[in-house]
Amino acid sequence: MRKTTGMALLRPGGPWEPFSFERRDLRADDVAVRVTWCGVCHSDLHAAEALTEGAPPLVPGHEFVGEVAAVGPDVTSFRVGDAVAVGNIVDSCGACAACRAGEEVFCAEFPALTYGGAENTFGGYAQEYVVREGFVYALPPGLDPAGVAPLMCAGATVFGALRTWDVGPGQVVGIVGLGGLGHLAVKFAKALGARVVVFTTSPDKQGPALMLGADETVVSSGAVAMASQAGRFDFILDTASGKHDPTPYLRTLKIDGTLCMLGTPDRYEPESMVMAMGRRRLAASAGAGRPRVREMLDFAARHGITADVEKLPATEAGTALARLAANDVRWRFVLDLRELG
Structure with a gap:
């Protein structure tokens, strides 16, 4: 031993x-x-x-x-x-x-x-x-x-989800939460060519989000601000670890848009009609297999992402x-x- x-x-x-x-x-x-x-x-x-x-x-x-x-x-x-x-x-x-x-x-x-x-x-x-x-x-x-x-861990988890849903140029992508996972999601989504918008409940994180490469920020605790985003997003990656209602984010998706959850709160209770009206999808993802991890490391090296x-x-x-x-x-x-x- x-x-x-x-x-x-x-x-x-x-x-x-x-x-x-x-x-x-x-x-x-x-x-x-x-x-x-x-x-x-x-x-x-x-x-x-x-x-x-x-x-x-x-x-x-x-x-x-x-x-x-x-x-x-x-x-x-x-x-x-x-x-x-x-x-x-x-x-x-x-x-x-x-x-x-x-x-x-x-x-x-x-x-x-x-x-x-x-x-x-x-x-x-x-x-x-x-x-x-x-x-x-x-x-x-x-x-x-x-x-x-x-x-x-954090990088493979967010990169795996972004690649699974083919995030790339021409898409508007939302990132919910700006922490260990969220800040890497911003970097990877931007490097993949998407327009990146960070949803945060903390106004003091708006500046850091932009410094990380986000194109825009939305304070998600504001009803007016969230209403202005309705039907805009191709894909949203929710990295927030605390329990919260995904329904407001579902409303911001385009027809056939996907909200992918990474956090593990006790439960989610989305409004089913919000999903049905627009064929919106609520999905989940966890980690990545070996080929995707290798791809992530190669991508990070090419784009200088850590x-x-x-x-x-x-x-x-x-x-x-x-x-x-x-x-x-x-x-x-x-x-x-x-x-x-």
Whole structure:
């Protein structure tokens, strides 16, 4: 077994502290990654809030970059010292229809996630991670590694949705919410050639949205402002994580327009007649398979796209999650694992 150290929550409500544990020995097709930067995702916060007494220590993290520390004998794509990235899926059955189509995120056996599973208990808030070669990606040259880390979850999630619905030139695209996912959705949608409009409930985010590349902003809490957008949008990507009513956004869609939801509030209650009058669609999306992730990284490299990040030492994981809960970040935290331990 391979010993390593991570930042862990040992009990509900407790402090985040260094925690030593073991990774599996390398299998023939395994890559050991020395983690350098790991993004902090809302799902990490949800996992911390859900931790119960008696549960194993929580070491989150599913969007990270690093360097290859060792490889198994059958690995051919990577060598020790290569710069690499890993996302939120680290294995799948490889045999179901979804996996054969390169949509491992929808694996019929459910994909192996980067942490919280039977085998991958501990995630990327750690010095080292062991993963199958097929779920490791070459880090694009010329991009800030810390800014690439959030692309492996947040970036893949928004890019996958934008590409699935063929966002491109001539379209008017709305982005709901301006956070870790939303700010990357703005960058990718703009680079794909769309006219990008950001919906936000916070007037103070209008300026930052324009600086990120948005063409326009709409304060969605204003009824008059929303009414002025009726029937305008080809596609809207809703990245807001809080519970909210999608009906006002459905009204802004053109005939046959689509509103794609990425957040996971308790429930949505859209008005069915608003959807019927215009053949509007309410859809959902989650993550991306390996071919799409590779496409996303290539696209990001060509267009110079990375996440806007605030870097913190790994020992400040608790601070990052507390500030994330308070919506005090622009736009993604990344933890520096290089000095841990």
